[in-house]
Amino acid sequence: DQQVKQNSPSLSVQEGRISILNCDYTNSMFDYFLWYKKYPAEGPTFLISISSIKDKNEDGRFTVFLNKSAKHLSLHIVPSQPGDSAVYFCAASAAYNTDKLIFGTGTRLQVFP
Amino acid sequence: GAGVSQSPSNKVTEKGKDVELRCDPISGHTALYWYRQSLGQGLEFLIYFQGNSAPDKSGLPSDRFSAERTGGSVSTLTIQRTQQEDSAVYLCASSLIQGLADTEAFFGQGTRLTVV
Numbered sequence: 536d537q538q539v540k541q542n543s544p545s546l547s548v549q550e551g552r553i554s555i556l557n558c559d560y561t562n563s564m565f566d567y568f569l570w571y572k573k574y575p576a577e578g579p580t581f582l583i584s585i586s587s588i589k590d591k592n593e594d595g596r597f598t599v600f601l602n603k604s605a606k607h608l609s610l611h612i613v614p615s616q617p618g619d620s621a622v623y624f625c626a627a628s629a630a631y632n633t634d635k636l637i638f639g640t641g642t643r644l645q646v647f648p
Numbered sequence: 649g650a651g652v653s654q655s656p657s658n659k660v661t662e663k664g665k666d667v668e669l670r671c672d673p674i675s676g677h678t679a680l681y682w683y684r685q686s687l688g689q690g691l692e693f694l695i696y697f698q699g700n701s702a703p704d705k706s707g708l709p710s711d712r713f714s715a716e717r718t719g720g721s722v723s724t725l726t727i728q729r730t731q732q733e734d735s736a737v738y739l740c741a742s743s744l745i746q747g748l749a750d751t752e753a754f755f756g757q758g759t760r761l762t763v764v
Contacts, residue, residue: 539690571755578652578739578755579691624691635704636753638683638691 541639554612558625565627573622615646652756669725673742686736
């Protein structure tokens with residue numbers, strides 16, 4: 536039972552354009568959402584997060600949008616840069632168990648010149 | 649060290665053998681987490697430590713899996729009688745305080761386990 540789903544295994548975007556990575560979840564108890572970025576042979580690194588009381592959080596080129604009614608969140612990267620090429624994982628947790636992050640399967644982003 | 653360190657980085661073992669995976673968290677981090685990523689899957693939670701105790705072992709796939717943490721620092725994940733389905737990248741993370749949603753977790757580079 537995949538509670539956090541990233542339906543696009545890969546995405547290819549031209550440098551300078553916007554990258555949009557999508558994530559859907561099924562558990563209505565989730566109230567905190569995070570994005571992690573992973574380069575090959577490295578561990579995931581935290582990128583940005585959002586709590587359910589917000590619908591948008593912005594940090595530089597990265598913005599996360601949350602649509603609670605649709606149980607959907609997205610990560611926007613603009614402008615995309617070649618160094619953004621990595622696997623992006625969406626993760627979620629519930630207030631009753633913040634120690635356990637449930638991760639999606641990841642989306643591989645490739646930014647080409 | 650500056651980050652979370654895991655060893656070995658790669659391990660190939662024969663089916664039925666036992667393996668031990670080691671995690672050195674960032675100094676001072678009280679919380680430690682083990683995840684694994686099987687091919688084509690997301691990160692799967694295994695176990696979490698607060699200090700030396702493990703309040704949540706719910707993710708351990710079977711009784712062949714066990715983990716311990718000593719001195720509030722190093723953790724070892726042990727897999728007994730390994731099976732081919734145990735093949736995965738095993739990731740360790742640590743955070744300063746409890747609660748991955750409230751504080752940033754730092755991951756190690758992982759141990760790639762291959763059971764042949």
